[in-house]
Amino acid sequence: MKTISLKAKLRWPDVKDHYLVIYEEHAIGSLHRSGDNWRWSISIPMGLPDWSVGNASSLHEGIKALGNAWTRVLKSTSTERLQRAWDLERAADTRNRGV
Numbered sequence: 001m002k003t004i005s006l007k008a009k010l011r012w013p014d015v016k017d018h019y020l021v022i023y024e025e026h027a028i029g030s031l032h033r034s035g036d037n038w039r040w041s042i043s044i045p046m047g048l049p050d051w052s053v054g055n056a057s058s059l060h061e062g063i064k065a066l067g068n069a070w071t072r073v074l075k076s077t078s079t080e081r082l083q084r085a086w087d088l089e090r091a092a093d094t095r096n097r098g099v
Contacts, residue, residue, distance in 0.1 A: 004074065006067055019059075021066060026086060028070060031062045038062035042069055045088040046081065 008019040008031060017033035021040075029042040034055070040062040041053040052069050056062035074082075 004067065004071060006063065006070065008063055017059075021063075023070065026089060029066055031059065031066060040066040040069075042066065042073060044073075044085045045092070046077075046085045048073070 004023065006028075007022040009022065010016070011018045011020045011030065011032075019031045020027055021029045021031060026044070028044055029040065031038055031040045033039075037055045037057060038059055038061070039053075039055055042048055052073065054065055054069070056065050
């Protein structure tokens with residue numbers, strides 16, 4: 001399997017400690033501070049296993065855990081199923097923009 005590359009960017013410019021996680025131009029999840037921990041989750045438009053969410057002790061550990069979970073999703077999801085999720089994401093974005 002190829003190496004994956006994730007980008008984390010602030011979800012809102014004026015809100016610290018809440019990140020959107022991007023994979024190949026698709027928003028695949030988020031990471032935010034929750035008390036003393038960091039809550040991470042994968043959220044794409046398809047059913048996901050229980051291990052697609054979790055907590056970590058630091059931002060770095062949260063990104064690492066989300067990356068590991070995303071790798072598992074990629075390994076266990078067919079290209080066709082993932083493409084359907086991207087199509088649903090695109091349709092929702094279009095609908096939300098009123099296009």
